[in-house]
Amino acid sequence: MITTHRLSKLYGRGLYALRDLTITVGKGEFVFLTGPSGAGKSTLLRLLLMKERPNEGEIIVNGHNLANLSRAEIQEYRRGIGFVFQDFKLIQRRTVLENICFVSEVIGVSPAQQRRRAFQVLKWVGLQHRMNAYPQELSGGEQQRISIARALMNDPALLLADEPTGNLDPDLSLEIMNLFREINAGGTTVLIATHDRELIRLVGRRSITLDQGRIVEVAEGMRA
Amino acid sequence: MRAIDYAFRQGWASLRRGGGSTLFAVVAIALAMSVLGGLLLVTWNVERLLARWTTSAEFSVYLRDDATSEQRGVIEAFVDQSGAAAGREYVSKEQALVRFRTEFAELASTAAGIGDNPFPASIEVRMQSTAEKDGRADALLKKVATLPGVADIRYDRAWLAKVGAGLDALRRAGGVLALMMALAAAVTVAAVVRLGLHARREEIEIMQLVGASLAFIRGPFVAEGLLQGGIGAAGAVLLLWGGFAVASASWGPQLASALEGVDPQFLPARFCALLVAGGMLVGGAGGFAASRHAV
Numbered sequence: 001m002i003t004t005h006r007l008s009k010l011y012g013r014g015l016y017a018l019r020d021l022t023i024t025v026g027k028g029e030f031v032f033l034t035g036p037s038g039a040g041k042s043t044l045l046r047l048l049l050m051k052e053r054p055n056e057g058e059i060i061v062n063g064h065n066l067a068n069l070s071r072a073e074i075q076e077y078r079r080g081i082g083f084v085f086q087d088f089k090l091i092q093r094r095t096v097l098e099n100i101c102f103v104s105e106v107i108g109v110s111p112a113q114q115r116r117r118a119f120q121v122l123k124w125v126g127l128q129h130r131m132n133a134y135p136q137e138l139s140g141g142e143q144q145r146i147s148i149a150r151a152l153m154n155d156p157a158l159l160l161a162d163e164p165t166g167n168l169d170p171d172l173s174l175e176i177m178n179l180f181r182e183i184n185a186g187g188t189t190v191l192i193a194t195h196d197r198e199l200i201r202l203v204g205r206r207s208i209t210l211d212q213g214r215i216v217e218v219a220e221g222m223r224a
Numbered sequence: 225m226r227a228i229d230y231a232f233r234q235g236w237a238s239l240r241r242g243g244g245s246t247l248f249a250v251v252a253i254a255l256a257m258s259v260l261g262g263l264l265l266v267t268w269n270v271e272r273l274l275a276r277w278t279t280s281a282e283f284s285v286y287l288r289d290d291a292t293s294e295q296r297g298v299i300e301a302f303v304d305q306s307g308a309a310a311g312r313e314y315v316s317k318e319q320a321l322v323r324f325r326t327e328f329a330e331l332a333s334t335a336a337g338i339g340d341n342p343f344p345a346s347i348e349v350r351m352q353s354t355a356e357k358d359g360r361a362d363a364l365l366k367k368v369a370t371l372p373g374v375a376d377i378r379y380d381r382a383w384l385a386k387v388g389a390g391l392d393a394l395r396r397a398g399g400v401l402a403l404m405m406a407l408a409a410a411v412t413v414a415a416v417v418r419l420g421l422h423a424r425r426e427e428i429e430i431m432q433l434v435g436a437s438l439a440f441i442r443g444p445f446v447a448e449g450l451l452q453g454g455i456g457a458a459g460a461v462l463l464l465w466g467g468f469a470v471a472s473a474s475w476g477p478q479l480a481s482a483l484e485g486v487d488p489q490f491l492p493a494r495f496c497a498l499l500v501a502g503g504m505l506v507g508g509a510g511g512f513a514a515s516r517h518a519v
Contacts, residue, residue: 049433071438078435091427102427106436108226154434 001027001158001189002048007057009043009213017043019213021057025191030184032200032221033193035210041193043213045160048191049083050074062157079107082151082188086163088143090135090150096122097131100150107154114153121149125179141172148179159183161192165199177203227439228447235447235511238420245416246452249507252412253456254463256405257503261464263398264499265491270391273486274384283361283379285347285368289317295373296347302368303349308360311350317341344375406506409456413449413510421445421518428518442515449511450504457503461496 002025009018018040025031033041046052047059050066059066061077069077090099100121101114109117122128125145135143144164151159161180165173177199184190194200200207200221209217239246285299296314303309315323320343324331355361361379369377421428431441468490471479479488491499 051433075435075437078433081433083433089426089430091430103430103434105226105230106431106440107434108437108440110226 001025001029001062002191003060004044005058005060007044007047007059008055009040009047009052010055016213018047018054018210021210021213021215023208023215025189028184028187028189030181030190030203030205031192032203032205032207033191033210034195034197034200034207035216036195038212039210040213041195041210042162044210045083045162045191045193048158048160049081050078079154080157082154082156082159084144084147084151084159084161084164086166088135088147088167090143090146092135095132095134096127096138096146099135099146100131100153103150103153109154117153117155118149121152124152125149140167141175144168144172144176145179148176148183152183156188158189158191161190163194164192165194165196170198173199174202227437227443230440231443231447232451234444235449235451238417238424238444238448239451241423242416242420245419249409249413249416249452249510250456250459252409253406253453253503253507254459256402256409256506257457257460257499258463259398259405260402260502261460261491261495261499263395263402264495265464265468267391267395267398268491268495269483269486269488270387272489273483274388274391276486277384277387282348282350283365283377285349285374286344286376286378287346287373288375289344291345291373291375295371296345299347299368299371299373302371303347303364306360306364306367308352308355308364309349310352313348315346315348317343317345320344320346406502409453410506410510410513413452413507414514416452417445417448417511417514418517420448421514432519438519441518442512445515445518446508446511449507449509449514451507452511453503453505453507454500456507457500460503461491461499465490 002023004021004023007018007021008016011017017038021040021044033044035041043052047054047066048061050069053067062080064073064077066077091102094102097115097118100118101111104114104117105111118131119128122131125148127142127145127149130138130142130146135146138146144167148164151161159180164180165176168176173196180190180192181203203221205221207217207219207221208215209219242249285303287296287299300312300314303312318341321341324343349364351361355364365377365379368374428441468488472488476488480486
C-alpha cells in the first residue's frame with residue numbers, strides 16, 4: 001500500500017526531519033509509527049497527505065508515485081485517504097452531522113448519500129444520538145470518535161492518524177484504538193503515529209520506531 | 225451545479241456572519257454604484273433632451289431682399305426633393321417683424337423706431353431626425369447655400385454638438401470617478417472576504433485534505449463577493465430611486481422646465497439591472513482576488 005524509498009525531508013539548513021527513510025506498509029496492514037518528539041512521525045504523515053513535498057526520495061501509494069501527480073490527481077488521491085488528528089479538527093460552528101457530511105459535500109456527493117453514509121458511520125462509532133450536538137458539547141473521547149467517523153465518510157483505503165489519543169486518558173485511548181482495529185479488520189490500511197508505547201504494546205501490531213528522521217527499530221507486534 | 229449551490233449557501237452564511245465588516249463592504253459598493261447610477265441618471269435624461277432637440281432641429285435660409293418668387297420657388301423645390309426635410313415654412317419680412325415684436329415685447333419700442341423693416345424673409349426647414357447622422361443635412365445645407373437669392377444660412381447644430389461634447393466630458397469624468405470608486409470597493413470586498421477566509425482556515429485545510437476541488441474551496445469566497453456586490457448595487461439603485469422620487473416631488477415643475485418640458489424619468493429597468501450586474505462584477509472580482517489566498 002505504501003512504499004517510501006530513501007525519503008528525505010529537510011527543514012532549514014541541514015536540519016533533516018526524515019533521512020533516507022525506506023519503509024513498506026502492506027495493503028490491509030495496521031502499523032504504528034513511534035519515536036520521541038521530532039523523530040519525523042508527523043512529517044511522514046504530512047508527506048503522505050501531500051501537505052508537503054519531500055526533498056529527496058519517492059513515495060509510492062497504491063501504485064501511484066506521489067511526485068508525478070497533477071493537481072486533479074492529488075485531489076483524487078486524497079479522496080481515498082482518511083485522516084485523524086490529535087486536536088480533532090472539528091468545525092466548532094457545525095453540528096456533528098454537519099461536520100461529518102461536510103467532507104462528502106465538498107467532493108460533490110449528493111445530500112441523500114451524505115446523510116445515508118453519515119448515519120452509518122455515526123452508528124458505527126456509537127454516537128448517532130449526538131448528531132445534532134456541537135463539538136464543544138462533546139467530551140474529548142466523543143470528539144475523537146466523531147473525527148474518526150468523519151475520516152470514514154469517504155470509505156478510505158488508507159487511514160492516517162497523528163497522535164489520535166494524545167489528548168485522551170488511557171481508557172479512552174484504548175477505546176479509540178479498538179475502533180481503529182475494527183476499521184482495519186474491514187480491510188482499511190491504518191498508519192498511526194503515536195509516542196504511547198504502552199498503547200502499542202496493548203494493541204500488539206507492527207511498529208516502526210523513528211529517531212532523528214531514521215528508522216531505529218522495527219518490531220512485529222503480538223496481536224492482542 | 226453542486227459546487228455552485230455550495231458556494232452560494234456558504235457565501236450567504238459567511239455574509240451573515242460578517243456583520244459590521246460585511247456592511248462596510250456593501251456600503252463601499254453602494255457608494256461606487258450610486259456615483260455611477262447618479263451619473264447615468266443625469267446623462268440619460270439630458271440625452272433624452274438632446275434627442276428631442278436633435279429631432280426638432282431647424283435651419284433657416286435667409287433670403288436676400290431682392291430675391292424673386294421664382295428663386296424662392298427653386299429653393300423650396302430643392303428642399304422638398306432633398307429627402308432630408310421633415311417640413312418647411314416660409315416667413316415673410318412682415319411675419320418676421322411681428323414675431324420679433326411678440327417674442328421680444330420689451331424691445332418692441334426699439335423696433336417701432338426703425339423706419340424700414342430690417343428683418344429678412346426666410347424659409348425655416350425642419351430636418352428629419354436621421355438627416356444629421358447620415359450626412360444628408362450637411363449636403364442639403366451646402367447646396368442651398370449656393371442657390372441664387374440666398375443671403376445666409378443658420379443651422380443650430382453647432383451648439384447641439386457643444387452640449388453633446390460637454391455631456392461626453394461629464395460622462396468620461398464621472399466614469400473615471402466611478403471606476404476609481406469601484407476599484408476601492410473591490411479592494412474593500414477583498415479585504416472583508418479575506419477576514420472570512422482566515423476565520424475558515426481550518427475548514428479550508430480539511431477541504432484540501434479530503435480532495436475538494438478548487439471550485440468548492442474558492443467558490444464560497446467568490447459567491448460572497450458577488451452577493452456583497454449585488455446587495456450593495458441594489459441598495460444604490462434603491463437610494464437613487466428614493467432620491468429621484470423626493471426630487472421629483474419637491475422640484476418636479478422646475479426640473480421639467482429646466483429640461484424644456486421633457487419629464488425627468490428614473491433609469492429604465494435595463495440600466496438598473498446593469499448597475500446591479502456591475503456591482504456583482506466588482507464584488508465578484510474582490511472575492512476572486514481574496515479566494516486566491518485560500519489555496
